[in-house]
Amino acid sequence: MMATLLLGGLPPETVPSPMMTLNTDGPVRQESHIGRATTEEMHLGERSLPPERARQIRKSVLLAQIEAQRSSAVTVASSLLRTRQTFVGENTCYYSSTGLHELIQINMSSLSTGRRHKGAYLLCRVVSRTAHLVGINFVVEDSEGDCCHVTVHHYPHTLDFSSVETDMVFPIGSILAIREPFCKTSTTGSFCTIRVDAPSDVVFLKPNVPFLEGISWRSEIITPAPPSNAGEWKNLGVSSFKQQRWLCAAVAFSKGLELEPMNSLLLLNRSETYLRLLWYNSALRDAEIVLGMKLKDPILQRKALVRATRAHYYSGRYTDVTRLAHEHPLISDLTAYATKAAQRMREQTLGSYDWQVIHEVEENPGSRVDIAPYKGPVEVKTPDGGRRLRGLFVTQDVKAGELLLVSKAIASCYYSEVAVSHSQDSFEIRDLADQVVQRSWDDSNVACVIATLYAGDYFHSASYPPPPAPHLPASPTQSSANIDTARIEAVCAKNSFGVEKTPMRIAGAVLHELPSFCNHACLPTADFYILGDVMIVRARIAMKAGDEVTLAYIDPLKTGRSAELTKRDWDFICGCELCQADRADPPAARRQRRELLVLPAPRHLVDAAVRAELLHATYHDTPERRRCRAKPGLVRVYETLARLHRDAIDAPCDIAHLVPSIAFLMKSLEAAGTVIIDQRIIEVVSNEDVGELDLELPIDLAAPPRFPNECAQNMILLANSLFIMLQKKRALSWVKAATLVAIPVTGNDGALFVEIYKSLFLNELLDAFTSISAGFMS
Numbered sequence: 219m220m221a222t223l224l225l226g227g228l229p230p231e232t233v234p235s236p237m238m239t240l241n242t243d244g245p246v247r248q249e250s251h252i253g254r255a256t257t258e259e260m261h262l263g264e265r266s267l268p269p270e271r272a273r274q275i276r277k278s279v280l281l282a283q284i285e286a287q288r289s290s291a292v293t294v295a296s297s298l299l300r301t302r303q304t305f306v307g308e309n310t311c312y313y314s315s316t317g318l319h320e321l322i323q324i325n326m327s328s329l330s331t332g333r334r335h336k337g338a339y340l341l342c343r344v345v346s347r348t349a350h351l352v353g354i355n356f357v358v359e360d361s362e363g364d365c366c367h368v369t370v371h372h373y374p375h376t377l378d379f380s381s382v383e384t385d386m387v388f389p390i391g392s393i394l395a396i397r398e399p400f401c402k403t404s405t406t407g408s409f410c411t412i413r414v415d416a417p418s419d420v421v422f423l424k425p426n427v428p429f430l431e432g433i434s435w436r437s438e439i440i441t442p443a444p445p446s447n448a449g450e451w452k453n454l455g456v457s458s459f460k461q462q463r464w465l466c467a468a469v470a471f472s473k474g475l476e477l478e479p480m481n482s483l484l485l486l487n488r489s490e491t492y493l494r495l496l497w498y499n500s501a502l503r504d505a506e507i508v509l510g511m512k513l514k515d516p517i518l519q520r521k522a523l524v525r526a527t528r529a530h531y532y533s534g535r536y537t538d539v540t541r542l543a544h545e546h547p548l549i550s551d552l553t554a555y556a557t558k559a560a561q562r563m564r565e566q567t568l569g570s571y572d573w574q575v576i577h578e579v580e581e582n583p584g585s586r587v588d589i590a591p592y593k594g595p596v597e598v599k600t601p602d603g604g605r606r607l608r609g610l611f612v613t614q615d616v617k618a619g620e621l622l623l624v625s626k627a628i629a630s631c632y633y634s635e636v637a638v639s640h641s642q643d644s645f646e647i648r649d650l651a652d653q654v655v656q657r658s659w660d661d662s663n664v665a666c667v668i669a670t671l672y673a674g675d676y677f678h679s680a681s682y683p684p685p686p687a688p689h690l691p692a693s694p695t696q697s698s699a700n701i702d703t704a705r706i707e708a709v710c711a712k713n714s715f716g717v718e719k720t721p722m723r724i725a726g727a728v729l730h731e732l733p734s735f736c737n738h739a740c741l742p743t744a745d746f747y748i749l750g751d752v753m754i755v756r757a758r759i760a761m762k763a764g765d766e767v768t769l770a771y772i773d774p775l776k777t778g779r780s781a782e783l784t785k786r787d788w789d790f791i792c793g794c795e796l797c798q799a800d801r802a803d804p805p806a807a808r809r810q811r812r813e814l815l816v817l818p819a820p821r822h823l824v825d826a827a828v829r830a831e832l833l834h835a836t837y838h839d840t841p842e843r844r845r846c847r848a849k850p851g852l853v854r855v856y857e858t859l860a861r862l863h864r865d866a867i868d869a870p871c872d873i874a875h876l877v878p879s880i881a882f883l884m885k886s887l888e889a890a891g892t893v894i895i896d897q898r899i900i901e902v903v904s905n906e907d908v909g910e911l912d913l914e915l916p917i918d919l920a921a922p923p924r925f926p927n928e929c930a931q932n933m934i935l936l937a938n939s940l941f942i943m944l945q946k947k948r949a950l951s952w953v954k955a956a957t958l959v960a961i962p963v964t965g966n967d968g969a970l971f972v973e974i975y976k977s978l979f980l981n982e983l984l985d986a987f988t989s990i991s992a993g994f995m996s
């Protein structure tokens with residue numbers, strides 16, 4: 219499917235970005251801000267007010283509010299439309315990085331609104347059921363008997379949770395320490411709420427910890443008795459597991475393990491549950507504890523080994539998979555993983571992949587291809603002693619089409635896979651941020667990587683690569699790292715790539731590590747393609763060691779313009795050849811071009827011809843334009859003219875429309891920077907057998923087209939028309955040209971070329987092409 223290949227940033231006209239950044243060192247993406255503006259304004263509004271003492275509200279009133287929220291949560295969930303923005307703002311103090319032991323305990327009576335209580339924690343107990351709206355809401359009470367409303371945002375794996383499920387995570391009676399709490403007036407202004415933006419700020423305390431010595435609670439909580447032994451917790455966990463409520467299952471198994479820490483069944487069950495939650499470090503730890511017990515039962519031993527192996531495999535530790543399989547040669551599951559691990563290691567070290575299979579897998583919605591990441595000859599650096607921007611650079615000479623990166627997403631979010639549906643066209647950073655939080659919860663390395671990525675001028679970026687983080691134990695109620703939600707949201711907003719379903723519809727968004735360091739150029743040195751949560755970066759042109767790897771955040775073909783004209787949206791000035799050429803045109807011409815390009819696409823031949831004429835006149839013959847060769851605004855309009863002629867064809871060999879459709883495809887190719895040598899449209903019919911050697915290239919590859927993917931597609935369409943006109947030989951030479959032009963997309967992989975472009979071909983032409991192509995396709 220071509221649509222999945224034609225990817226890029228969000229078209230700026232759909233969401234003008236409010237998020238201005240200075241020259242950045244990574245992709246700057248727009249983010250959803252429909253709800254953000256109001257949240258942000260609210261934060262700013264509150265900051266301008268002097269802090270005042272938080273108003274105390276009676277417990278019964280707060281409890282009634284939660285029950286009301288709880289019933290409205292049901293209505294909202296059933297309408298399957300939940301607005302979920304929380305943007306915490308461009309502010310660095312929305313999480314706590316201070317350990318509990320360094321903080322002093324405070325009570326509700328010391329809380330003030332509109333400020334963060336630095337250096338303190340609030341000790342409290344949950345006294346209500348939960349209501350899951352944008353965040354998880356509940357009421358807490360301190361030891362003096364004062365109550366307050368709490369909202370916890372971004373709690374991992376709770377995106378599609380019902381209130382019944384969030385009750386399991388925050389059951390009544392839980393003792394919480396909320397680190398450095400932030401108290402604010404509720405949106406309605408009627409009560410105060412403690413807003414927790416970073417879920418790692420909530421620390422669950424067991425009743426018997428020394429920390430709580432001397433604390434006595436003024437009121438008693440009456441709750442239904444929780445399970446009193448490990449067996450009952452296990453049963454509860456298993457029943458949640460069967461309902462695929464992974465987090466609830468993990469919570470239940472953890473509670474059982476609090477009572478019996480070395481219960482092997484609970485550990486194995488929790489390990490399996492962690493695998494489902496993609497918390498591989500936690501899954502491995504539980505499996506390893508069981509392996510350390512040296513159990514006599516071969517079934518349990520085997521389960522522990524397989525779970526440890528899966529945890530290693532899915533976190534990319536392939537040598538550990540091989541080691542375990544080698545140590546236990548009789549366990550066939552391990553051998554199967556070892557075989558796959560060997561394949562992954564080849565991918566990782568050599569960059570050799572079966573691209574055709576990978577594309578086929580990715581055409582199935584919801585599927586994720588199982589491949590290893592690959593880092594080609596690239597490095598992150600700040601060249602010229604810091605005078606230039608940080609970016610990604612090649613460390614050796616590379617050819618056009620050479621594989622530079624196969625990156626696996628830090629987080630990916632596809633709306634078709636998110637249980638809670640959204641207002642269809644909204645692009646929500648929060649969902650991506652939620653995923654980053656989920657991964658950081660189990661893997662502190664993710665938090666370290668996030669700390670290196672550009673997050674705007676409010677945040678300092680650590681140097682890259684980050685030092686490896688210690689693996690700290692996590693649990694469903696305890697994160698392995700302090701989670702800086704504000705930074706995560708800002709990183710997602712500024713570095714994520716939108717994935718398009720169609721040119722105007724967003725299918726989802728992905729966040730990647732190394733691609734985030736690539737700076738923008740409208741005519742970039744590299745191309746990227748997103749397949750699910752894999753991003754492939756190839757060199758578009760040949761590069762010399764030390765050249766910068768740039769990507770086009772927005773494809774100029776989508777807007778018809780260069781980034782020079784979108785500075786309003788992106789706030790950086792691109793210096794690429796296209797921008798230079800666009801800047802060299804007189805301001806009046808640029809203004810007219812801009813006006814023409816935002817008009818709806820013409821639907822009739824006459825309108826399209828007039829549009830083409832007017833647009834053509836806006837491109838002036840300047841040295842800059844001749845150097846750049848591209849007139850992106852004309853590419854689409856000529857394509858439209860060619861398509862309108864093709865649509866008008868009413869007989870198999872209708873010359874009256876076939877000829878102009880070919881002519882306009884050629885004009886479109888030229889507007890995309892192709893130098894066409896063979897301009898003929900009609901020649902004497904030659905339908906004889908042709909071999910590969912007979913094919914002469916109709917274009918000059920010394921000046922390669924500026925937009926490889928687009929040009930390859932148009933060349934195939936052109937070849938189809940020639941083929942219909944019985945010019946088989948010329949049709950095949952255009953297909954050959956397409957294969958060469960598409961090298962930045964295909965890496966010169968013939969099977970991949972066919973896989974990507976087959977839907978555009980006339981069947982007979984594709985057959986004729988595959989029968990002779992062996993000679994010039996690898």
Ligand SMILES: [Zn+2]
Binds near residue numbers: 792798
């Ligand atoms: Zn540019």
